[in-house]
Amino acid sequence: MERSTFAAAVASGFRDLVALPGLPGVLQTALAERGIPVIEGEVGGLGTTTRENVTYYAARVTAVARHLSVLAREAELPSERPRPRIWHLHGVDAVAGGLFRREVELRQAVTAGDSVRCSTWAMGRVEMCAHRSPRSWEGIGSMPACGLGIGS
16 A cells, blocks of 8 residues: 555655654544555645645646546656655654744755754743754744644
8 A cells, every 4th residue: 555655646746745654543544544545735835825836736636636547647758757755754842832933944954953943931931942953854844833832
């Protein structure tokens, strides 16, 4: 099943693929446990919808439908589809609760020890606490701000 899922993900044409671990209570995990290949596509945009992203996403869905022979396949040269980059998720645990604010932008290179986010914590006063990256990586996504608890 992993091979068929990977083949469909590559056929989609998404430039970046994220290999997700099996997370309990998530639809993708439940489907995978039943032997059903799963691809979840995300275009980005921080929750906004643009005509450009809708067009791009529709092309990805069409490519998967052609790969699965739901739609007629088009002749394609192997060089037309670049090999996607495979990403793996790694967390940075919060050492303080509060409001999280990222310090890493999309595609920004991060070196181990760099500050990747700050938490503002208010309990009578405001404190800033930098969260340091445990490894070097390239930023592929992060919420601009959210609430968090210690260890999240």
